[in-house]
Amino acid sequence: MQDLDVNEITDAVIAQMATTPDPRLREIMEAAVRHMHAFAREVQLTPDEWLKGIAFMTAVGQMCSPIRQEFILLSDVLGLSRLVNVMHDAKGREAAGTETSLLGPFFREGAPEVPLGGTLARAEGGPEILMFGRITDTEGRAIPHAVIDLWQTNAEGLYDLQAHDPSEMDMRGRIRCDAEGRYHVRTERPLGYSIPMDGPVGELVRQQARHGFRPAHIHILIAAPGFRELVTALYLGDDEHVDSDTVFGVSKSLVVTTSDDLPDAPMKGVPAIRYDFTLSRESGEAGGRVGSDPSRLVPAG
Ligand code: BEZ
Numbered sequence: 001m002q003d004l005d006v007n008e009i010t011d012a013v014i015a016q017m018a019t020t021p022d023p024r025l026r027e028i029m030e031a032a033v034r035h036m037h038a039f040a041r042e043v044q045l046t047p048d049e050w051l052k053g054i055a056f057m058t059a060v061g062q063m064c065s066p067i068r069q070e071f072i073l074l075s076d077v078l079g080l081s082r083l084v085n086v087m088h089d090a091k092g093r094e095a096a097g098t099e100t101s102l103l104g105p106f107f108r109e110g111a112p113e114v115p116l117g118g119t120l121a122r123a124e125g126g127p128e129i130l131m132f133g134r135i136t137d138t139e140g141r142a143i144p145h146a147v148i149d150l151w152q153t154n155a156e157g158l159y160d161l162q163a164h165d166p167s168e169m170d171m172r173g174r175i176r177c178d179a180e181g182r183y184h185v186r187t188e189r190p191l192g193y194s195i196p197m198d199g200p201v202g203e204l205v206r207q208q209a210r211h212g213f214r215p216a217h218i219h220i221l222i223a224a225p226g227f228r229e230l231v232t233a234l235y236l237g238d239d240e241h242v243d244s245d246t247v248f249g250v251s252k253s254l255v256v257t258t259s260d261d262l263p264d265a266p267m268k269g270v271p272a273i274r275y276d277f278t279l280s281r282e283s284g285e286a287g288g289r290v291g292s293d294p295s296r297l298v299p300a301g
């Protein structure tokens with residue numbers, strides 16, 4: 001009969017789990033138990049508090065549906081999505097490409113094809129901006145005909161799914177670079193927006209007196225054969241939340257500003273962003289990223 005004190009309980013659990021045949025599962029569960037027990041000891045967790053924690057996680061699960069993944073949103077606001085993605089990005093590629101960012105829940109397959117110089121906006125709306133640049137490999141060589149998916153909010157901070165009938169795609173499109181890896185596309189200047197606040201994660205964010213906003217951004221997914229798919233976003237530097245993104249998606253290298261006088265802009269008279277993307281070659285390390293879209297949670301392997 002074991003008589004376990006507050007420290008011995010941790011070793012006893014780990015000893016009992018030592019039979020786990022899968023070595024990676026054993027490693028992960030051992031560390032999870034060690035850290036969870038250390039956390040409970042550190043904050044002197046009470047039974048009432050732990051029951052509240054269990055009720056919270058139950059509510060998070062109950063909020064999930066085929067189109068809503070509250071657990072990923074929780075992972076996002078705790079910075080865990082960013083941490084796991086950054087560690088993944090550092091592995092299995094021969095040299096650093098453009099930094100990545102969160103995929104988010106608003107990506108949609110099958111966005112309309114937009115010709116080079118065309119616009120993502122289906123109707124006249126807010127102020128127009130131009131985005132242009134090149135796609136290269138890590139040695140600076142052009143990647144011809146890479147496919148770029150772009151999606152964003154409109155000038156009111158709404159994705160198409162939120163703004164109107166979801167069957168109509170807007171503020172998103174798929175463009176194909178030219179043979180020299182160049183692209184240019186027009187769009188509406190996006191506005192920042194709040195993450196979904198109507199569930200338990202929103203309630204937690206409110207209890208923490210956090211604002212819950214993401215700065216204005218344009219999501220970008222670039223695919224080219226032989227290269228690691230790049231999931232990233234460009235953030236508008238003049239947004240008030242650019243330094244306090246509630247899901248920690250912003251990196252310095254992804255912050256951009258528009259300019260009226262870029263000499264190499266392929267169209268004049270429209271505020272423009274020049275951004276060159278660098279793709280790293282795939283080198284064996286496969287596996288998905290944590291995004292907020294459950295349909296894109298590709299298992300590793
Ligand atoms: C987004 O950028 O679309 C997003 C990312 C994480 C949580 C919510 C929204």
Ligand code: FE
Pocket residue numbers: 104106214217219
């Ligand atoms: Fe977004």
